[in-house]
Amino acid sequence: MTAAFPTPVADENQRLLSPDELEAALRDIGARRYHNLHPFHRLLHDGKLNKDQVRAWALNRYYYQAMIPVKDAAVLARMTDASLRRVWRQRIVDHDGDAPGDGGIERWLKLAEGVGFDRDYVLSTRGILSATRFSVDAYVHFVSERSLLEAIASSLTEMFSPTIISERVAGMLKNYDFITKDTLAYFDKRLTQAPRDADFALDYVKQHATTPALQRQAMAALTFKCNVLWTQLDALYFAYVAPGLIPPDAWQPGEGLVAEAAPVRQAAGTGTVEAADRPRLPRGVRLRFDETRAKHVLLAPERTFDLDDNAVAVLSLVDGSRSVTDIAVKLGETYAADPKVIEADILVMLNDLATKRVLER
Numbered sequence: 001m002t003a004a005f006p007t008p009v010a011d012e013n014q015r016l017l018s019p020d021e022l023e024a025a026l027r028d029i030g031a032r033r034y035h036n037l038h039p040f041h042r043l044l045h046d047g048k049l050n051k052d053q054v055r056a057w058a059l060n061r062y063y064y065q066a067m068i069p070v071k072d073a074a075v076l077a078r079m080t081d082a083s084l085r086r087v088w089r090q091r092i093v094d095h096d097g098d099a100p101g102d103g104g105i106e107r108w109l110k111l112a113e114g115v116g117f118d119r120d121y122v123l124s125t126r127g128i129l130s131a132t133r134f135s136v137d138a139y140v141h142f143v144s145e146r147s148l149l150e151a152i153a154s155s156l157t158e159m160f161s162p163t164i165i166s167e168r169v170a171g172m173l174k175n176y177d178f179i180t181k182d183t184l185a186y187f188d189k190r191l192t193q194a195p196r197d198a199d200f201a202l203d204y205v206k207q208h209a210t211t212p213a214l215q216r217q218a219m220a221a222l223t224f225k226c227n228v229l230w231t232q233l234d235a236l237y238f239a240y241v242a243p244g245l246i247p248p249d250a251w252q253p254g255e256g257l258v259a260e261a262a263p264v265r266q267a268a269g270t271g272t273v274e275a276a277d278r279p280r281l282p283r284g285v286r287l288r289f290d291e292t293r294a295k296h297v298l299l300a301p302e303r304t305f306d307l308d309d310n311a312v313a314v315l316s317l318v319d320g321s322r323s324v325t326d327i328a329v330k331l332g333e334t335y336a337a338d339p340k341v342i343e344a345d346i347l348v349m350l351n352d353l354a355t356k357r358v359l360e361r
């Protein structure tokens, strides 16, 4: 089975690195190959992607998130030592939670919903790129088929993730108006989980990579994992940034989204009256001349509003067909005044009446 993943050629002359040298060599792999360096991440973090490109990222990465506990279960299955399993099983709990609605996968679904996706569409993984599936599945196969040391070493990309997560969260919050802190809540927990997991895995690798060949295997495993992450972003870039060739079966912008809420139509009589609106009196409201008091009033069910001369002049022109601007122009002619000034004044007055529900837009 191991032939599927060629290990580096054992070099008998290779000297054994000290644990600290090994750590430095592993960190150097991350410094050169970790996915923070990928152009897609640079665009994502710098606010250079459009909403659909961010959606493509969220959708595809869901598959990675969903398969991480499958990968960790495969690692766990290789551990014959209960004390090791006791530590490793926490990773599965972190992603699956202890109850429905809990855990990292659920938080990633919230992220996907936060950018507009329908939850069931994301869960179905129908729209993910084949390349995402290939990369992630290769990770699961790798840990199932290689040595436990290699399986554990392949998780060491997590040593580098806190930096990229901080950069991503700050960048996305700053640069995208459709991203909120709640949407990115997934990453809050990762900032403590990842260093805890990485410390454990690094100690294990430093202790168990006791020959040059084992050290090289550990380094190769980490390189492989960097490539698992890198190729996922290559695929996203190719399909959704440039040249923008989306494979036939992959998500197309517009698919799998919850219909955007239609703007709530304001109830009659509420909301701001604007210059282009054609105001009218609601049913049951009438402009009347009150003979006994010798003045105009606005009669509404169980209420009467006294009107001054200006209000009467305006309301006598309110008929549901003239716009506020039309009314202002007409009054401007009658009173030889600037219609713009009149318009501003009557908007204040009409909005006051609209608030009292004796005028509709």
Ligand SMILES: O=C(O)c1cc(C(=O)O)c2c(n1)C(=O)C(=O)c1cc(C(=O)O)[nH]c1-2
Pocket (backbone or CB within 6 Å): 068, 154, 155, 156, 157, 158, 159, 160, 161, 164, 165, 190, 229
């Ligand atoms: O946001 C990231 O850039 C990032 C990177 C990595 C990583 O380096 O593998 C992981 C995660 N996030 C992550 O959220 C996660 O749960 C995770 C598990 C593992 C792993 O290999 O077991 N890596 C990562």
